[in-house]
Amino acid sequence: MFQQRRAFTPEFKLEAVGLVLEKGYSVTQACEALGIGTTALRRWIHQYKDEKLGVIPEGCKALTPEQRQIQELHKRIERLELEKDILKKATALLMTDEFKLKR
Numbered sequence: 001m002f003q004q005r006r007a008f009t010p011e012f013k014l015e016a017v018g019l020v021l022e023k024g025y026s027v028t029q030a031c032e033a034l035g036i037g038t039t040a041l042r043r044w045i046h047q048y049k050d051e052k053l054g055v056i057p058e059g060c061k062a063l064t065p066e067q068r069q070i071q072e073l074h075k076r077i078e079r080l081e082l083e084k085d086i087l088k089k090a091t092a093l094l095m096t097d098e099f100k101l102k103r
Contacts, residue, residue, distance in 0.1 A: 008036075013044045016062050020045060 008016075019030040020041070027045075031038050047057055051067045062068040 008040075010061050010063050010068065014048070016041055016049045017044050017063065021048070 004077055016030060016034055016036065018026040019033070020027055025033070027038055027041055029039050034041075042064065047060070048063050051057065051064045056062070056067060056070055056074070062071050
């Protein structure tokens with residue numbers, strides 16, 4: 001039978017990381033208390049440490065609020081650049097049509 005993969009919020013991940021880095025729990029103790037796998041928690045700890053160094057995570061949601069905001073701003077920039085490119089192309093198309101009509 002297929003078991004559905006669990007999804008965790010960035011807040012939950014941050015709490016789990018805090019148990020190890022701030023509260024002094026071992027990875028094993030934190031995993032048993034939260035009912036999660038050690039591999040996942042070790043990955044979250046690594047991601048958290050990278051984010052604190054300023055590394056923007058690729059392909060997953062950031063854990064820290066600062067990095068989440070940076071991810072959102074990057075998405076917004078991408079969308080605005082796409083809109084700008086569409087407007088440039090539309091303007092160029094309209095200009096060529098107007099030029100053809102004036103002849």
